[in-house]
Amino acid sequence: MVPVTRGALGQIWKLSGDGRSWAVKELLFGCDAAQVAREAALRDSAADLGIASPRLHPARHGVHVTRVDSPGGGSWVKLYDWIDGAEADPSDPAVLDWFGRTMALLHRAGAGAVEGPGAWYERCPDDAAWEDVLKKVRDAGLAWADELDRFVATSVPRLGRWVAPSAPGGLVTSHRDLRPQNVLVGRDGPVLLDWDNAGPVSAEREFARAVHVWSGGNDVDVASVRRLARAYREAGGRAVLTGPESFSMLFATALNYVHVQAETAVNPEVTTEQRDFGARQAVICMREVPGLGAVSRLVTALGT
Known part of the structure; x- marks a missing residue:
């Protein structure tokens, strides 16, 4: 092993x-x-x-x-x-077609969920929680403390204002982590991995998060966005984007992930390896946090 x-x-x-x-x-x-x-x-x-x-x-x-x-x-x-295979290339038209169809199948099969999504997808840390982890990072003397301070002062309020609980309608049971990193392309085609987070979610919000991460993140590729959405619609997917509020799950998970990894980086009860992993992930994800400009371009691209 x-x-x-x-x-x-x-x-x-x-x-x-x-x-x-x-x-x-x-x-x-x-x-x-x-x-x-x-x-x-x-x-x-x-x-x-x-x-x-x-x-x-x-x-x-x-x-x-x-x-x-x-x-x-x-x-x-x-x-x-x-599973033997290579990580999915989100610029490959065939992979985008497969993913759009797959997400639509998941949403159709999981329609009618009653239980609401958990806090990870619906809420983000409050001011006190951010101040607490920032103090711990400073006290630990970590090199990225100032970067976390700027992140808390700028990105957290800018994105956090769009995070709110989902409406009761439109919930599905789905994968909840539909990223290219969770798809391997092998001899027989794409394979979807990492179902650990499966559960109830807003179809609109999972669709919004997916089009962001599959179309280049903050470097939006409009052609990829439209191809993915077209494959999703043709397979019966019904979710639509209405504005920044559609990306509540994207913003919530991004902010929660940074907070959890920063907490792990200063947690004396985990291993050194786990603390180092948390520190690396916190810094990477602060620098790649979703931008409202990219979200606006996604909404415009699918609206036209």
Whole structure:
């Protein structure tokens, strides 16, 4: 078993033997068994629609997560089929067509969700929370403290004003992390990975976040935006953008991610590796935070 890559929630290992390979996801921050069950259910439903994804193997007694004990305390792990492939190229027209259709299928299949999205997608840290983490970063003497201070003074209020709870209608059960990094293109075509965040979400807001991250982020590629949206519509997707308010989920998740990673960077109860990862991620994401100018260009592009 060899380490492959590290994500925000876990370490991916490649387990090989007897001519076969599997992906083992080690959960670094504990396990929510109910969330894993939602992940497995949505992944299986998507497979029935023809959406390719790695199989999440059940352990004994049918559960999809297992505790592996060790002298160091042990970990929760999940076991998936191993997928060989390259990360999706969001500039590839065929990949954009596939993704637009796939998102529409997910939204159609998951229509009618009743439970509202969690706080990660609907709210962002308040002023007191930002001041608290900023003080911790300063006290720790981290080099990016001034950059975090500027971020809190500018980007946080500018984006945070658009973050609000979703309206009751238009909720779906979906993937909630539809990024090019979560798609591998293998011999048989694209495969959708990382269903860990599956749950209820506003279709409009997931669509808005997706068109932003799949069309170049703040460097908007209008042709990509329109191609993705056209494939989504032709496959029955109904979400539309109305303005900056459609991007509430994009702004909320971006701000929450910076806050969580900054907190991790100064948390004495996690490993040095986890603190270093948090620091790197906080700085990267502060510099790549979504801009209102890009959002305006997306709305204009799809409105015309």
